[in-house]
Every structure is written in structure tokens, then in C-alpha cells.
Amino acid sequence: MLLSMTGYGEAHQTEGGLTVVAEVRAVNSRHFKLSVRAGERYSALEPRIEAVVRETIRRGTVQVSVRVTRLKAAEDYAINVTALSSYRDQLEKLHDRWHVPENVTVESLLMLPGVVDEQTTQPVDADADWPVIEAALRAAVAQVDQMRRDEGQAMEDDLRANCQAIAQELKAIESQAPKVAESYRDRLLERVNKLMAEFNVTVDAADIVREVSLFADRCDISEEVVRLASHLDQFGSIMGSPPDPDGNKSAGRKLEFLTQEMFRETNTIGSKANDVEIARGVIEIKTTIERLREMIQNVE
Template sequence: MSVMSMTGFARVDGGAEAAPEGGESPIPWTWTWEIRSVNAKGLDLRTRLPSLAEGWESRIRERAQARLARGSVTVTWTLEQADRAKVPQVVVNEPFLREILALQEKLEADGLVYPTAPSLDRLLAIRGVVEVVERVADTAVIAALEAPALADLDRALDGMVEARGREGAKLKAVLETHLDEMAELTGRAVAAAETQPAALRARMADQLALLLEASPPVSEERMVQELALLATKAEVREETDRLTAHVAACRELLSDGGAIGRKLDFLCQELNREANTLCSKAVDLELTGIGVELKTRIERFREQIQNVE
């Protein structure tokens, strides 16, 4: 499996014909699926659908969960009539028109005779006689479009997986560079630790002199404890061994791929813990500097793995 990023974008356009309620002829509709994804602790899915299509949410969620493990994912579906179907529907308010004609007959019966009968164009020009109605999707349209629209959603989700895979490949290269730097710094720490005995002897001599000059005098048992503690703190082989092991474990995870973000985050915490201990045990500036530089590389590594699925 490849390393997957949680960042991605996918878009799929589609269309089909569907007839609104009322027995009208089918008209063409077009739609667009857009999916956007950024990093998150888990899988946080949000849908933006027309109100009549909100019942699709559970099926959308099932499809997304089958392909994506983590990320804040927003799925948007927009629907409209195809260009060739956007001619508005003209509706004549026949009851209102009959009322107008009935009023004319009544007025004529009362002696108000018009020289000419009202023409059709004048009657249609009366406000309220003719209405222009935009066709809108109704429950019949949504039901008819569900199967082809969700098939296009599958295509969009596949595109999102591909996009996150491409980002993941770039991210993997960056993470491997950080691991190379950490491995190199760990090797330098091992080499620097070999020079610590001389520095340690000097510090032990200074510490012993302070203890001997203390007033009241320090017991022999106390001096042994202090010197043993100093010697123990100066041994960093255990920390460098664990750093090496954690770097190797990170490399193995990157090689395996899949949903490895949480595991990498845990290993990053362990790397940081060992680097902190290394700094606290350092008895010279060289090893301290290596430890600080190592902590900087680990922090950069941690920032990048926040985008790993």
C-alpha cells in the first residue's frame, strides 16, 4: 500500500434525463460532485446537498468510509437543468382569464358596450394572466437521478483516493528526508558520546572537590551516590539505540503505507522523548547542540505527519 495524504480534491460532472411530477416529458439535468479533504484526527464527513437529496447522506457516508480512513471531508452535490432545458415554462392562469371575460360580459349586459372585443394579446398582457415558471427538481426527479448520480459519486471518491495518493507520494519523500537527517544526527551523537569520558572525569573531579569542601562535611556514602548519579546521567548509549530503532520503525511504516498517521505520531513522541533525554544527559556543548538540532528535525517531521492518513 502507498502512503496516503489527507489533503485532496476531486470533481466529477454528470447528467441524465428525468421527468418532474405531473406527467411532463423528461428533461435533461446536469450535476457536479466536488469533494474536498484536509487533515483531521478521524474521519469527519460533511455533506452539502439539495434539501430533497438529504436522504442520500447515509449512502454517501458508507461510500466514503469504504475508501477513506481519516480526514475532514466535504462532499458537495449541485443540480441544475441542462442548458437546452432552461427555457422557462409558460403557464396561463385560465381561471383568472375566465373571470376577466365574465366581467366583460357582465359589463356589456349592464349597457357598457365596447367598440371591439378585447384582443388576446391585451388579455395576456394583464398581470397575473400569464406566469413564467422555472422548472425545479422535485421528489420524482431526485428519485430518478439517484442511481446515476451516486455512480458518479463513486467516480469522484475514486478520484479523491488517487489525489490523496499523489500527495502522499510527495509527502513520503519529504518524511524520508527528515528521517535521513535524524539518522545522521543520531550517528553524530554516538560519535560525540565517545568523547564524553574525558569531560565526565573533569566534571566528576569538580563535583568531588565541591563535596570535599562542603561544610559540614559530606559523608562518604553521599559522595558515592552523587558520583554514581553523574556517571549514570552521562551514559547516552541507551537513548541513541532507541533513536535508531524508532527511525527504523518509521521507515518501515512508510514502506508499508496505508493508514499509518497515528502510528507515526506515536513514534514521533517517542523520538522527541529520547532527544530530550539526550540533551539532559549531555556533558559538553557538542552533544547538546546535536540534541537541539535533532529536536528541530523531529518537530519538522511531526508537522508533516499531521497530513498522513
């Protein structure tokens, strides 16, 4: 099966007062390229993050974002008594001067700016936080992988339909090819007979046979047809093969090579076959191959 290089995943993981949000985006690219945004405190984990991503994604541009939020304990905060007293004094002045009802609660006072101070953040232990980060990251990567598989299946269906269209045109070309030499022979005989009638000359039949044979050799496209059909079979086999677990063989690159060879064989057929119907079929095949080329740009 084929894998797309496009996917998105986002996962949340909460454990031990730690909440992690991992976001993974993947788009198509000729090579593997990874960018990680985890903050300076977790920069040491980037090699581990890359290792997890590479287990599943082996080609394309991948962006990973890791956001970590830690639940604060009570000792991480302190009430600024000076600021609280200042607010209280101002409220009393308002009450004495303007007779504003004094119905202020402690909760409302604590919400005022500067009343509650956050203490110095404790040092982050990236190694201790890694299991939670890894769990969120793997869940996000799994979502990306599922999206890539779904899109890959849709692409495979479309690619197979286009390969079938090429195969049909190729069969039509193959059936038309023998008629090219026959048509040339008929036209040649017609011209020879006309010349013989006008100028009273004779032409050896062997010369006509030799000329037709030379023309047939120049227009012979049987080898190109066989090779193009073989490329189509290989194209289908690659699409039906499971993804390489080691990531050493890129289906996308193989398919890209085959489309180049298919285009080359089709060009040769078009240049050798001196026939309108074959030329029409060649144009259709080349147009379809271009569609194949565009689609496989997103195949891993």
C-alpha cells in the same frame, strides 16, 4: 505509502435528462467528519453518500456538495396567454402613437417576463436518480484520492529526508558519547594533580577510577540512542507500508506516536550527556522532529 488528508475533486455526470455535479473537499482533522449538501429532495441519500466516501477517505473533514439539474420536457412549461396579450396591446399602442416599427418576433415575446410559466415540478425519485449521483460522486472521490496520493508521496519524500538528517546527527552523537567520560577523566586528573601539588596530599587511584565510572554511568546514553534509532526504523517501515484497506490502522496516528517517543528519547539524551557537541546535536534533532510533527498532522 502515505496518504494526505487534503484533496479536491469535481465531476459531472449526465444521463436520462439528469445532470449531476458532485464536488468533494477534504482537509486534515484528527477524526472523520462528513458534511453533505444535497438539498432537501435528496437528503434520504446522505447515508449512501457517506458510505461511498468512507470507502476511500477514513480520516479528516470532508465536505460533499451534490447539485442535480433535470432537463425539462415541453409539458413542464405553459404560455401565459394573458401576459402575452398584454404585451401585444402595449406594443400596438407604441406603434400607433409613436410610429415605432413593428418588427417584434414570437421568440422575443416569449423571452419577456411572465410569458412562459414553469409548471409544478414533478416529485423527485431519489432512488431512481441515485445511480447517476453515485457515478458523479465516485468520480469526484477518485480525484480527491489521486490528489491525496500525490501529496502523500511528496510528504513521504520530505519526511524521509528529515529522518535521514536525524540519523546523521544521531551517529555523530553516538561517536561523541565515549569521549565524554574520557574528557571528564582528564579534567578530574588535572584537578587532582593540581591539588596534590598545592597541598601535598595523595589520592588513591581507585577513587579516581570509581568517580569516573559513576560519571560514565550517569552520562551513558547508549540505550536512548538504540531506542531512537529503532524509532527511526519503525518510522520508515510505516511510510513504506501500503494503506490499510480496512481503515482500521491510521499511519498518521502511528507516526505521531513515534515522534512523541523520539522527542522523549532525545530529551533524555540531552539531559544525561554533559557535552557541548552532544547538546548541539540534540538541538538539531529536536528541531527536525518538530518538522516531522507538523508534516504528519496532514497524514491519514
